[in-house]
Amino acid sequence: MNMISKLTKPAQIEPDSGIVKVAMYGFTKPGIIPFWSGEGNLPTPEKFSNAAAASLAKGETFYTFQRGIPELREALVRYHQRHFGKSFSVENFCVTGGGMQAIQTAIQIIAADGDEIIIPTPAWPNYAGPLRIQGTKPVEVSMTFANGKWALDLNRLFAAITPRTKAICLCSPSNPLGWVASKADLIAIRDVCRKAGIWILADEVYSKFYYGTGGANRAPSFLDICDAEEQLILCNTFSKNWAMTGWRVGWIQAPKILGPVIERIIQYNTSGTAVFLQRGCVTALDEGDDFIELQVEKARKNRDTVMSALKDFPQLRLSVPDGAFYAFFGIDGMTDSMATAMKIIDEANVGFAPGVAFGEAGEGYLRMCYLKEEHKLAEGLERLSNWLKISHPV
Ligand SMILES: Cc1ncc(COP(=O)(O)O)c(C=O)c1O
Numbered sequence: 001m002n003m004i005s006k007l008t009k010p011a012q013i014e015p016d017s018g019i020v021k022v023a024m025y026g027f028t029k030p031g032i033i034p035f036w037s038g039e040g041n042l043p044t045p046e047k048f049s050n051a052a053a054a055s056l057a058k059g060e061t062f063y064t065f066q067r068g069i070p071e072l073r074e075a076l077v078r079y080h081q082r083h084f085g086k087s088f089s090v091e092n093f094c095v096t097g098g099g100m101q102a103i104q105t106a107i108q109i110i111a112a113d114g115d116e117i118i119i120p121t122p123a124w125p126n127y128a129g130p131l132r133i134q135g136t137k138p139v140e141v142s143m144t145f146a147n148g149k150w151a152l153d154l155n156r157l158f159a160a161i162t163p164r165t166k167a168i169c170l171c172s173p174s175n176p177l178g179w180v181a182s183k184a185d186l187i188a189i190r191d192v193c194r195k196a197g198i199w200i201l202a203d204e205v206y207s208k209f210y211y212g213t214g215g216a217n218r219a220p221s222f223l224d225i226c227d228a229e230e231q232l233i234l235c236n237t238f239s240k241n242w243a244m245t246g247w248r249v250g251w252i253q254a255p256k257i258l259g260p261v262i263e264r265i266i267q268y269n270t271s272g273t274a275v276f277l278q279r280g281c282v283t284a285l286d287e288g289d290d291f292i293e294l295q296v297e298k299a300r301k302n303r304d305t306v307m308s309a310l311k312d313f314p315q316l317r318l319s320v321p322d323g324a325f326y327a328f329f330g331i332d333g334m335t336d337s338m339a340t341a342m343k344i345i346d347e348a349n350v351g352f353a354p355g356v357a358f359g360e361a362g363e364g365y366l367r368m369c370y371l372k373e374e375h376k377l378a379e380g381l382e383r384l385s386n387w388l389k390i391s392h393p394v
Helices: 009-013 018-026 046-057 070-084 098-110 128-133 154-159 183-196 256-269 275-287 289-310 337-348 374-391
Strands: 093-096 116-121 137-142 144-146 149-151 165-171 199-203 232-237 250-253 316-318 326-331 365-369
Touching: 009 128, 018 337, 046 275, 070 093, 070 250, 070 275, 093 098, 093 256, 098 128, 098 199, 098 232, 098 250, 098 256, 128 137, 154 183, 165 183, 183 199, 289 316, 289 326, 289 374, 337 365, 337 374
Parallel strands: 116 137, 116 165, 165 199, 199 232
Antiparallel strands: 093 250, 144 149, 232 250, 316 326, 326 365
16 A cells, blocks of 8 residues: 555645755765754853743743743734834734744635745745645746846736735745845835735844844834734744744734634644743843844854855855845856755765755755854855865866
């Protein structure tokens, strides 16, 4: 009996994330320097972990509020007041199992079998995967690279809207591109979504990792231009700002009226997030601003290191990231980024995510996460440079 054939179609055919494929291969290589995953090297600051440990020690090990403990949702209100200058209500927030579950929950409530969600690509693969699994079609609108910059053609984006479209999903600052939507882009998207009556699904997990001009300490956000109660669902996470990738805690910000709906979906997915983890997250929100600053400064410095190491290779297509913590570089002549990522592992012992993992528009590129230790970054860049000189001489 072929048990696999008895599974649902999506379970049978949904491909692995290309990032995971490379990582699984790379991890078998002693001495590898990995830049494939989207996380920094710093562990969670002790004071956040201590708050979680104290909660556990106190016996906070029981079922809890499915949409998050009130203290965490209140801390989210304070955080958004401080960083976005907006007064939200606790009713605008639901705590989720990481940014990933925020996204999964959002798409479960706005789209179904046969519906469409528009995604500018290259994009993080974890929008298209869960969409396909539930029968919703991810409609990719490819961004273009020219003169050292990625650009989103808004006319093409809006032309992709059909009667089946439920949302435009925008990740800004972008993983993997480091591209950041301008306030004018956001306003145009908001206006078109309002007119079409569709949702804005915003992923702003890298909002604080912003290196734009003018001294702003975060990227332009839909929160700057949207009403709290309009058709905007924003997904976020503790993973990036506070070095908490392994905690698996995130949040959804949405109109108050969606709260009970989201709570029901959480009930039937995970039934909520552990209280002790949420206690650590309260401390992160209330006492973690200095740590965010430190991370962003490190990311900015590392971005400059990467750019100056790679800028003199004419065989590379490179854009200077304005946000997030990734370099997305193309190699002239490379047509199979998955094979190339594997080859670089074998020949240079350094690992990058293949561009094709981020959609067809990412083919011909590799993604490097540069929020790493200085000496490993320097060594990894040297390995890549030496490999380029030998395998792709000018
Ligand atoms: C763009 C983007 N959104 C959301 C997430 C989700 O983060 P997590 O599930 O780790 O909280 C990630 C993680 O890499 C990401 O890059």
